[in-house]
Amino acid sequence: MVYKTSILDGLSTYIETDLICIVLISIIIFKISIEPYKSNHHKNFVSVLISTIAFGCIDLLRVIIDQYNIVDFQLLSHYGYFFILSYSGYTFFKYFYGITADNRVKRRESTGIPFTVLLVLSLVGIVLSSLDIFKLISASIYSFIMIVYTLNILISMRNNKYYGIKIKYLMFPVILLVNLIIHIIFPSVSLIFGMTFVLLLLYMNYLEKLISVDTLTKINNRHSLYPYLEKKMHLISASKNNLYVMMIDANKFKDINDTYGHLEGDRCLIRIANVLKEACSGLPHRAYICRYGGDEFMVIVEAENKDIPISLEKKIHKTLESYNKTADHINELSITIGIAVYDKNKHTHPADLIKAADNCLYKKKKKK
Numbered sequence: 001m002v003y004k005t006s007i008l009d010g011l012s013t014y015i016e017t018d019l020i021c022i023v024l025i026s027i028i029i030f031k032i033s034i035e036p037y038k039s040n041h042h043k044n045f046v047s048v049l050i051s052t053i054a055f056g057c058i059d060l061l062r063v064i065i066d067q068y069n070i071v072d073f074q075l076l077s078h079y080g081y082f083f084i085l086s087y088s089g090y091t092f093f094k095y096f097y098g099i100t101a102d103n104r105v106k107r108r109e110s111t112g113i114p115f116t117v118l119l120v121l122s123l124v125g126i127v128l129s130s131l132d133i134f135k136l137i138s139a140s141i142y143s144f145i146m147i148v149y150t151l152n153i154l155i156s157m158r159n160n161k162y163y164g165i166k167i168k169y170l171m172f173p174v175i176l177l178v179n180l181i182i183h184i185i186f187p188s189v190s191l192i193f194g195m196t197f198v199l200l201l202l203y204m205n206y207l208e209k210l211i212s213v214d215t216l217t218k219i220n221n222r223h224s225l226y227p228y229l230e231k232k233m234h235l236i237s238a239s240k241n242n243l244y245v246m247m248i249d250a251n252k253f254k255d256i257n258d259t260y261g262h263l264e265g266d267r268c269l270i271r272i273a274n275v276l277k278e279a280c281s282g283l284p285h286r287a288y289i290c291r292y293g294g295d296e297f298m299v300i301v302e303a304e305n306k307d308i309p310i311s312l313e314k315k316i317h318k319t320l321e322s323y324n325k326t327a328d329h330i331n332e333l334s335i336t337i338g339i340a341v342y343d344k345n346k347h348t349h350p351a352d353l354i355k356a357a358d359n360c361l362y363k364k365k366k367k368k
Helices: 002-033 040-067 071-100 103-109 113-127 134-159 163-185 192-211 222-236 253-260 262-280 307-326 350-367
Strands: 242-250 288-293 296-303 335-341
Touching (some): 002 192, 040 071, 040 192, 163 192, 222 288, 242 253, 242 350, 253 262
Antiparallel strands (some): 242 296
């Protein structure tokens, strides 16, 4: 009787944990669903949240069916458990590729291979589905998720020098591993517990990114500029490359606002942001693009020599001309670009480098 009571207590704890986690994740989904800005980053994060809720629900159903020995639905619940756990792992992969890998790495790695392997493990679980090896198969799927995720972080760190930015993501597989070990020792602790804890940390990271996005142009804003530039200035000192800051200003923007109105002015700012994104795509090193304030933008480029930023300046002007031809209004929109190169002896603070680029911009505008 005491043994049966302890089993029921364990089941009750398991169900309560799953329900609490499902409620917490549902609240996160509700909070981010009301955000006006829906980027790919946002969509991938929602996929992770929904798949984790689905896993929590099927896990709840499986535990209840197994505990009460409802034989007719046991096999079906195991099928769903393995498949949804695999799919949840895949959504995690897809999300982390987006926030840790640069464009070149993403194109190589987001091939569906992780999902294929997860699907194979899931099918193995279905074929050999029995309570005796259930934990072994689910642990194998869970372990594979952690291994591939960790490898992805290490690969992206190898291809990108921002170790400080990436290394924090290595704590996530550690959390999942600890959760798995605890689950094996204490079956009343659900696997969704660790997943939910990771999602809460990711949600905090998501909010941090959201704060750094300009709501009008959908590019970085000034909030993220100084931390990024300071980190770049520190890292570039150990590199053979140079760091270039490009300050971009819309010409006669006040006249545009006064003549056509602020809505048209906003459309011009969006056009410039889109031009910068298109022109900066395909560079050897990913460019950082932000709206500095008002009608001023900044592009930060790492390059071997000045030929790349000069070539980029020409490409930006040419791309803007192309956009102007297809624009409904204000076909004469133009910009001025000032370029400064980082000198560790002259620029001890990000503000010094920004001022140098601004001075170059001012001199160019005076000549016009």
